[in-house]
Amino acid sequence: MSNQPAHKIKLGLTxxxxxxxxxxxxxxxxxxxxxxxxxxxxxxxxxxxxxxxAAKCADRAEIWISQQLSTR
Known part of the structure; x- marks a missing residue:
């Protein structure tokens, strides 16, 4: 893994x-x-x-990753 995250999603303290x-x-x-x-x-x-x-963060992470994969 790289030293920097590809993306962060924050909701409240999660x-x-x-x-x-x-x-x-x-x-x-x-x-x-x-x-x-x-x-x-x-x-x-x-x-x-x-x-x-946590569930909303996971959902948004899945959407973000899917968008990255679809632009390949």
């Missing part, structure tokens, strides 16, 4: 990060939170309240 590895796409879905010191961190563990945004 982010889908899309990676392009020579035309093979992968997606990481994470949730942002603040730790005890107030620093922003990311986790792949989602709360029930994050699931709708």
């Amino acid at each position: 982010t889908a990060t899309i990676w392009n590895n020579d035309g093979n796409y992968s997606v990481d879905i994470t949730r942002s939170y603040r730790d005890g010191q107030g620093d922003w961190k990311n986790t792949s563990s989602l709360f029930h309240s994050d699931l709708l945004n």
Whole structure:
């Protein structure tokens, strides 16, 4: 995978990060939170309240990837 993501989709605290590895796409879905010191961190563990945004991020990621593949 490259060092930079191909695209990011953010809804609330949920982010889908899309990676392009020579035309093979992968997606990481994470949730942002603040730790005890107030620093922003990311986790792949989602709360029930994050699931709708995660599903929307996944849907939008699939659409974005499909558009990239159709322009080949």
